[in-house]
Amino acid sequence: DTGVSQDPRHKITKRGQNVTFRCDPISEHNRLYWYRQTLGQGPEFLTYFQNEAQLEKSRLLSDRFSAERPKGSFSTLEIQRTEQGDSAMYLCASSSPISSYEQYFGPGTRLTVT
Amino acid sequence: AQSVTQLGSHVSVSEGALVLLRCNYSSSVPPYLFWYVQYPNQGLQLLLKYTSAATLVKGINGFEAEFKKSETSFHLTKPSAHMSDAAEYFCAGGSNYKLTFGKGTLLTVNP
Numbered sequence: 001d002t003g004v005s006q007d008p009r010h011k012i013t014k015r016g017q018n019v020t021f022r023c024d025p026i027s028e029h030n031r032l033y034w035y036r037q038t039l040g041q042g043p044e045f046l047t048y049f050q051n052e053a054q055l056e057k058s059r060l061l062s063d064r065f066s067a068e069r070p071k072g073s074f075s076t077l078e079i080q081r082t083e084q085g086d087s088a089m090y091l092c093a094s095s096s097p098i099s100s101y102e103q104y105f106g107p108g109t110r111l112t113v114t
Numbered sequence: 115a116q117s118v119t120q121l122g123s124h125v126s127v128s129e130g131a132l133v134l135l136r137c138n139y140s141s142s143v144p145p146y147l148f149w150y151v152q153y154p155n156q157g158l159q160l161l162l163k164y165t166s167a168a169t170l171v172k173g174i175n176g177f178e179a180e181f182k183k184s185e186t187s188f189h190l191t192k193p194s195a196h197m198s199d200a201a202e203y204f205c206a207g208g209s210n211y212k213l214t215f216g217k218g219t220l221l222t223v224n225p
Contacts, residue, residue: 006157031211
């Protein structure tokens with residue numbers, strides 16, 4: 001079973017450094033979503049792609065954040081000039097064309113900014 | 115705008131007891147509603163979903179939820195708790211592409 005995978009699972013970085021996370025969705029899922037989850041909170045929507053097109057970005061996604069999905073397959077989320085407030089779990093999800101409302105989540109990347 | 119409220123950040127039950135986790139939603143249109151479970155340091159696993167078909171929805175691991183439009187509720191239940199049910203549970207409401215999550219309810223199961 002090839003579910004949603006994310007890499008790395010954990011990332012520790014110093015404030016001011018850039019980080020990049022990768023998400024591989026379930027094959028044939030055309031939609032891919034990024035969420036952020038801070039301690040004690042539910043996940044919050046960041047952005048989503050339909051194929052290679054980024055169709056919506058949350059106001060949570062400051063200009064230090066950028067996401068791409070070249071060729072409509074895997075996606076990357078980059079954070080530039082990280083701040084301590086960026087420390088969170090970054091979750092990726094995907095959904096199929098048939099059941100676009102049903103999102104399947106990866107294990108997440110836990111980012112710690114020191 | 116869609117919002118989801120989970121009543122009770124922490125619920126503690128004894129093994130074998132009824133589990134009831136509460137969720138209320140607000141929306142001007144019939145929503146899609148979901149319950150997810152999250153184990154420590156893991157992603158979210160879909161337990162069950164409501165998509166305007168049957169109001170009583172059965173999910174995995176013996177969980178079920180009932181959609182009550184008059185009460186704008188979608189509470190999650192399980193007749194008999196098992197130790198392996200200990201986890202955090204999230205209720206979520208969604209439009210076609212975006213899920214709005216509640217803050218979660220941590221379920222502990224006592225032996």
